[in-house]
Amino acid sequence: MAHKVIFNLPKRELGREDIEFVVERDGKRFGTLLVSKGAIEWRPTNKVYRRKLSWTRFDQLMRESGRPV
Template sequence: MAHKVIFHLPRRELGREDIEFVVEQDGKRFGTLLVSKGAIEWRPTNKVYRRKLSWTKFDQLMRTIGLRV
Protein backbone atom coordinates (compact mmCIF):
# COMPACT_ATOMS: atom_id res chain seq x y z
CA MET A 1 0.00 0.00 0.00
CA ALA A 2 2.17 2.85 -1.28
CA HIS A 3 1.24 6.42 -0.51
CA LYS A 4 1.95 9.44 -2.66
CA VAL A 5 2.75 12.65 -0.78
CA ILE A 6 2.55 16.07 -2.42
CA PHE A 7 3.51 19.23 -0.55
CA HIS A 8 3.28 22.98 -1.00
CA LEU A 9 5.74 25.23 0.82
CA PRO A 10 4.86 28.79 1.77
CA ARG A 11 7.14 31.52 0.44
CA ARG A 12 8.03 32.84 3.88
CA GLU A 13 9.30 31.73 7.26
CA LEU A 14 7.14 29.04 8.82
CA GLY A 15 4.75 30.69 11.21
CA ARG A 16 1.07 31.38 10.80
CA GLU A 17 0.89 29.69 7.42
CA ASP A 18 1.07 25.90 7.60
CA ILE A 19 3.11 23.64 5.38
CA GLU A 20 0.60 21.32 3.74
CA PHE A 21 1.33 17.72 2.77
CA VAL A 22 -1.36 16.07 0.63
CA VAL A 23 -1.27 12.28 1.07
CA GLU A 24 -2.79 10.01 -1.58
CA GLN A 25 -3.46 6.27 -1.46
CA ASP A 26 -4.22 4.33 -4.64
CA GLY A 27 -4.56 7.58 -6.58
CA LYS A 28 -7.13 9.08 -4.19
CA ARG A 29 -6.66 11.70 -1.52
CA PHE A 30 -6.13 9.94 1.84
CA GLY A 31 -5.73 13.08 3.97
CA THR A 32 -3.75 16.23 4.56
CA LEU A 33 -0.95 16.75 7.08
CA LEU A 34 -0.56 20.36 8.26
CA VAL A 35 2.69 21.40 9.94
CA SER A 36 3.11 24.72 11.76
CA LYS A 37 5.41 26.20 14.38
CA GLY A 38 2.99 25.31 17.17
CA ALA A 39 1.51 21.96 16.21
CA ILE A 40 0.95 19.19 13.72
CA GLU A 41 -2.57 18.44 12.41
CA TRP A 42 -4.11 15.61 10.40
CA ARG A 43 -7.21 16.27 8.29
CA PRO A 44 -8.72 13.04 6.92
CA THR A 45 -10.35 13.24 3.51
CA ASN A 46 -14.07 14.08 3.50
CA LYS A 47 -14.04 15.10 7.15
CA VAL A 48 -14.70 18.52 8.64
CA TYR A 49 -12.60 18.04 11.77
CA ARG A 50 -8.83 17.96 12.19
CA ARG A 51 -6.77 16.04 14.73
CA LYS A 52 -4.18 18.26 16.39
CA LEU A 53 -1.10 17.51 18.49
CA SER A 54 1.39 19.90 20.01
CA TRP A 55 5.01 19.14 19.16
CA THR A 56 5.53 17.96 22.76
CA LYS A 57 2.60 15.53 22.54
CA PHE A 58 3.75 14.37 19.09
CA ASP A 59 7.20 13.64 20.51
CA GLN A 60 5.67 11.63 23.38
CA LEU A 61 3.43 9.69 20.98
CA MET A 62 6.28 8.83 18.63
CA ARG A 63 8.52 7.73 21.51
CA THR A 64 5.72 5.55 22.89
CA ILE A 65 4.22 3.90 19.80
CA GLY A 66 6.47 4.88 16.89
CA LEU A 67 8.60 2.13 15.37
CA ARG A 68 12.32 2.45 15.97
CA VAL A 69 14.25 2.63 12.67
Protein backbone atom coordinates (compact mmCIF):
# COMPACT_ATOMS: atom_id res chain seq x y z
CA MET A 1 0.00 0.00 0.00
CA ALA A 2 1.77 3.12 -1.22
CA HIS A 3 1.13 6.53 0.27
CA LYS A 4 1.13 9.77 -1.69
CA VAL A 5 2.44 12.81 0.17
CA ILE A 6 1.75 16.36 -1.01
CA PHE A 7 3.16 19.38 0.77
CA ASN A 8 3.08 23.17 0.72
CA LEU A 9 6.02 25.15 2.07
CA PRO A 10 5.47 28.53 3.66
CA LYS A 11 7.15 31.52 2.05
CA ARG A 12 8.77 32.62 5.31
CA GLU A 13 10.86 31.24 8.13
CA LEU A 14 9.36 28.21 9.83
CA GLY A 15 7.73 28.98 13.15
CA ARG A 16 4.67 31.15 12.66
CA GLU A 17 3.27 28.92 9.95
CA ASP A 18 3.48 25.12 9.95
CA ILE A 19 4.72 23.09 7.04
CA GLU A 20 1.77 20.93 6.01
CA PHE A 21 2.12 17.47 4.46
CA VAL A 22 -1.10 15.98 3.05
CA VAL A 23 -0.89 12.17 3.06
CA GLU A 24 -3.09 10.08 0.78
CA ARG A 25 -3.61 6.32 0.74
CA ASP A 26 -5.25 4.57 -2.20
CA GLY A 27 -6.18 7.95 -3.70
CA LYS A 28 -7.96 9.16 -0.56
CA ARG A 29 -6.80 11.60 2.07
CA PHE A 30 -5.31 9.65 4.99
CA GLY A 31 -4.31 12.58 7.19
CA THR A 32 -2.19 15.70 7.52
CA LEU A 33 1.23 16.01 9.14
CA LEU A 34 1.99 19.48 10.54
CA VAL A 35 5.60 20.44 11.28
CA SER A 36 6.61 23.52 13.27
CA LYS A 37 9.63 24.71 15.21
CA GLY A 38 8.12 23.48 18.47
CA ALA A 39 6.43 20.18 17.63
CA ILE A 40 5.08 17.73 15.11
CA GLU A 41 1.32 17.03 14.85
CA TRP A 42 -0.78 14.41 13.09
CA ARG A 43 -4.37 15.20 12.10
CA PRO A 44 -6.26 12.12 10.84
CA THR A 45 -8.82 12.73 8.11
CA ASN A 46 -12.38 13.41 9.34
CA LYS A 47 -11.22 13.91 12.95
CA VAL A 48 -11.40 17.07 15.04
CA TYR A 49 -8.43 16.30 17.28
CA ARG A 50 -4.72 16.38 16.51
CA ARG A 51 -1.98 14.26 18.04
CA LYS A 52 1.02 16.34 19.07
CA LEU A 53 4.59 15.37 19.96
CA SER A 54 7.46 17.60 21.01
CA TRP A 55 10.62 17.11 18.99
CA THR A 56 12.25 15.53 22.06
CA ARG A 57 9.42 13.00 22.40
CA PHE A 58 9.41 12.36 18.63
CA ASP A 59 13.16 11.61 18.77
CA GLN A 60 12.61 9.22 21.69
CA LEU A 61 9.71 7.47 19.94
CA MET A 62 11.67 7.03 16.70
CA ARG A 63 14.69 5.64 18.56
CA GLU A 64 12.49 3.16 20.44
CA SER A 65 10.02 2.19 17.70
CA GLY A 66 11.49 3.27 14.39
CA ARG A 67 13.02 0.73 12.04
CA PRO A 68 16.70 1.30 11.17
CA VAL A 69 17.27 1.99 7.47
